[in-house]
Amino acid sequence: MVPLSYYLLLSAVLFSIGVIGVLIRRNVLIIFMSIELMLNAVNLSFVAFSRFLESLEGQVFVFLVMAVAAAEVAVGLAIIICIFRNKATVNVDEINLMKG
Amino acid sequence: MLDYIWLVPFLPLFGFVINGLLGTRFPRRAVGIIACSTVGLSFLFSLIAFFSLPDQPVADKVLYNWIKVGNFKADVAFQIDPLSIIMILVVSGVAFFIHIYSIGYMHGDPGYSRYFAYLNLFVFAMLLLVLANNFLLMYVGWEGVGLCSYLLIGFWYERKSAADAGKKAFIVTRIGDFGFALGIMLIFKTFGTIDISEVMHLAQGRFEVGASLLTAITLLLFLGAIGKSAQIPLYVWLPDAMEGPTPVSALIHAATMVTAGVYMIARCNVLYSLAPTSLMVVAVIGCATAIYAASIGLVQNDIKRVLAYSTISQLGYMFMACGVGAYAAGIFHLMTHAFFKALLFMGAGSVVHALAGEMDIRRMGGMRRYMPTTYLTFLIAALAISGIFPFAGFFSKDEILWRAFERNYILWAIGVITAAMTSFYMFRLLFKTFAGKPRVEKEKLPQVHESPRVMTIPLVILGVMSVIGGLAGISKAFPLLGGSRFLSEKLNIMRFLEPVTGGHHVVGGEAVGLERWMMLVSLIIALLGIYVAYLFYIRSPQLPNRLARRLKGAYNLVLNKYKVDELYDFLFVNPAKRFSVFLWRIWDDRIIDGIVNGVASFCKVCGRVGRRVQTGYVQTYILLIIIGAVLIIWYCL
Numbered sequence: 001m002v003p004l005s006y007y008l009l010l011s012a013v014l015f016s017i018g019v020i021g022v023l024i025r026r027n028v029l030i031i032f033m034s035i036e037l038m039l040n041a042v043n044l045s046f047v048a049f050s051r052f053l054e055s056l057e058g059q060v061f062v063f064l065v066m067a068v069a070a071a072e073v074a075v076g077l078a079i080i081i082c083i084f085r086n087k088a089t090v091n092v093d094e095i096n097l098m099k100g
Numbered sequence: 101m102l103d104y105i106w107l108v109p110f111l112p113l114f115g116f117v118i119n120g121l122l123g124t125r126f127p128r129r130a131v132g133i134i135a136c137s138t139v140g141l142s143f144l145f146s147l148i149a150f151f152s153l154p155d156q157p158v159a160d161k162v163l164y165n166w167i168k169v170g171n172f173k174a175d176v177a178f179q180i181d182p183l184s185i186i187m188i189l190v191v192s193g194v195a196f197f198i199h200i201y202s203i204g205y206m207h208g209d210p211g212y213s214r215y216f217a218y219l220n221l222f223v224f225a226m227l228l229l230v231l232a233n234n235f236l237l238m239y240v241g242w243e244g245v246g247l248c249s250y251l252l253i254g255f256w257y258e259r260k261s262a263a264d265a266g267k268k269a270f271i272v273t274r275i276g277d278f279g280f281a282l283g284i285m286l287i288f289k290t291f292g293t294i295d296i297s298e299v300m301h302l303a304q305g306r307f308e309v310g311a312s313l314l315t316a317i318t319l320l321l322f323l324g325a326i327g328k329s330a331q332i333p334l335y336v337w338l339p340d341a342m343e344g345p346t347p348v349s350a351l352i353h354a355a356t357m358v359t360a361g362v363y364m365i366a367r368c369n370v371l372y373s374l375a376p377t378s379l380m381v382v383a384v385i386g387c388a389t390a391i392y393a394a395s396i397g398l399v400q401n402d403i404k405r406v407l408a409y410s411t412i413s414q415l416g417y418m419f420m421a422c423g424v425g426a427y428a429a430g431i432f433h434l435m436t437h438a439f440f441k442a443l444l445f446m447g448a449g450s451v452v453h454a455l456a457g458e459m460d461i462r463r464m465g466g467m468r469r470y471m472p473t474t475y476l477t478f479l480i481a482a483l484a485i486s487g488i489f490p491f492a493g494f495f496s497k498d499e500i501l502w503r504a505f506e507r508n509y510i511l512w513a514i515g516v517i518t519a520a521m522t523s524f525y526m527f528r529l530l531f532k533t534f535a536g537k538p539r540v541e542k543e544k545l546p547q548v549h550e551s552p553r554v555m556t557i558p559l560v561i562l563g564v565m566s567v568i569g570g571l572a573g574i575s576k577a578f579p580l581l582g583g584s585r586f587l588s589e590k591l592n593i594m595r596f597l598e599p600v601t602g603g604h605h606v607v608g609g610e611a612v613g614l615e616r617w618m619m620l621v622s623l624i625i626a627l628l629g630i631y632v633a634y635l636f637y638i639r640s641p642q643l644p645n646r647l648a649r650r651l652k653g654a655y656n657l658v659l660n661k662y663k664v665d666e667l668y669d670f671l672f673v674n675p676a677k678r679f680s681v682f683l684w685r686i687w688d689d690r691i692i693d694g695i696v697n698g699v700a701s702f703c704k705v706c707g708r709v710g711r712r713v714q715t716g717y718v719q720t721y722i723l724l725i726i727i728g729a730v731l732i733i734w735y736c737l
Contacts, residue, residue, distance in 0.1 A: 022719065022722055023719055023723055024719075031719075092718060093717065095718075096715070096716035096717060097716065
């Protein structure tokens, strides 16, 4: 049996990759995918805990997160399409209307 | 009938409200009728009040409770006693004739309704002042006449000189008002009440003669009187006040405003009698003002300015009377002066009106033939102010001089010299204006005409008053007339005022003879002044010029009014202006604005630095969020 710490370590690594992706990539779509990666890293730790604590609550959370993620993707992609239509780019460096 | 005394001041106020709000929509005739009838009715009510005044003191008529805070109480309430009755009679009566005269004088002026509204307000303020039963209400009237004088002196505000004169009158009298206000506060602090008769009552019981607190109070109050009644050193506003329409000058000089100071001292006579030092100051300032203003009047060439200086000088007499304790004589002179000074101003206005605004007596002359009524009434007024028997001024001036003589020879001597000057400059004015050949421009001469009826009838009525007004105060010492019980006791104004001003002074024994001699002396002196004027301006007209050349330095000094205006400019006005410029340029522009602008630019700099945090890149924000989250977690662990 694989120990819990392995799952958590994998989850942490995936989450970190997601964070770094969000921080350093310039393409909105990639940033978006990185966010999904972070969500799924958390899902992994939920499932792992659910298995080890023999409780179903963790899995319920995972379903909730997946539902939210699906909704988020729908809205997010729509926004990205809008931005692309207006600016003809998906590079975040050029989307700086809020600059002070 | 005395219950309706409140109508006396409030009728003119009503006229002011009506004319002030709706006057421009009324026809001119209606404006004049409203203004005159309100003042006329208040004169009528004053007369009724005079005849229904009982012998016993009357309780104050409270109209409504105005202020009541702790033990401070001020009502809108009127005091009815002989002094206030005399004052409302003089004020409303003279003002009524001036109102009628104004209908003719202001005929055709674009500000007709505005003029009458202000005039009514002026009368209201003055009546409020003399009827008030407490110092605060008196102060309301006191400030009210100040405001109205400002409005009316600056009536033709398009002219810069008029607007300046208005401001000068307001600011200079404000200096005195400041002292008056302090005096009222000190009265409240000392006595715990501002009710006039209560204060007088308390003062008698609580203080010794010469108490320093009372001296302070009376001197502060007198400072207000100096400002309002144009005494040295605050007289400078009155000659400049000639910028207003002539009837306004008549009103200011005769009925309202300048008499307020004399009235106030007579009203507070108990306080003043308990403070001999203050009385001394009053007498000295009055005496000095009398001779000082008369000397300036000797050489002025503006018809109205001569009259202005003569008013200052006559007010000096009144203060001198108060200063020697002859309050009733002061009020008596105030009354006779109101008649002949109003008459003089209205006569002068009639001449100025006929000559289309010409005021320089060097360009007048020979008006006797063109305006006989004006000439005759002006002559009566000039005789009255010079103190010639049997005109009104003779009796009142004589009473003052006699009382001054009893107290102090120097005061009397200066008073007599002033009387000589007075008759000289009045007849100089009369001769230069009415006698000789006309010196007006040729093209103006055909238009010279006697004034319309509406202007001459008030002149005639006041002329009659100037002749018989003196009968109200005939001294017992006077030969023949003084012997009549009716004249010297029943009709005597000084006896009438006794309940307010204290015991009437009756001469007896040897003093009677002395007083008669005094009368003769002052009469001769006055006649001498007239004779000198006759010599100078009728017999040998080149004489004054030769004299002026001989005494060039002195002549120019007096002609330039002793350069007092320049001195005040140098001492007060210019430093104040420079200080104002300092406040404006340095304090306000640099320091105050600097602080405000400094705060703004500090925020701006902070913003300029702070806005760099807002890169607009979502990733920067996320990085910061993550750093924050990591730090929190690290801290929690």
